[in-house]
Amino acid sequence: MKPNHLLRALALLLPVAASLMLTGCKIEDIPGLGPDPRTLAREAEAKAVGGGCRHAMRGLEDCYALNPKASKALVFAGWKDMDEYMRSNKMEGVPSVLGQAVPEKRSEEAEGTSSRNRS
Template sequence: MKKHLALLLLLLVAGCDMLGIESPEKVAASREADGKAIGGACRHAGRAIEDCYALNKKADRAAVFAGWREMNDYMRENKIDEVHPQLAGAAPAAKASEDGDGERAEKAPAKGREAKARDKAKAHES
């Protein structure tokens, strides 16, 4: 009976990977990969590394920098231009200001991420 119990426990412990329990190594590797992806995307979008850090506070800074640097080297070697981000929320605000309705657009209450995106777009334009 003890042998069966020991065998059952051994099988249960061996199946821990199938249960979705992540080891610290897997979590660290995932965070590093995410940070590198964030850094590469920031560089491709033409953002400064400081802006990238500010926008992604939870990401590992070393991994973000490594991804940013790798993408910078890749873009230089292959002569790839930056792709400037185009925010969906910034286009209607710009159109409204061209029509002379800019005052109403600025006075309207801003909510959530769209407002932050518009503010950033305005800051980058000036």
């Protein structure tokens, strides 16, 4: 073969060889072609927020109000998944104590400090 024919043959075989090597790969496996990791993390966090809200026996509207930056669809998906899980395993929710015990504790601490300062 002459040098020109060799270059042409390599130019034709290179794309074929590359495509054969990549046929078994998923798009996510090829660096730079998969979804953004930050997006995946935000989606996972929104689903976890929904699951946590369901476990804390919070309604969806309360969950949306407490987490305005989270995607409502993903929060709902997490809430629904947790609801299904809790029903299938006969689990009870744990009531949220957010905002209930904290103010009482602070007022007791404030009274304790003010009575100490007086003596």
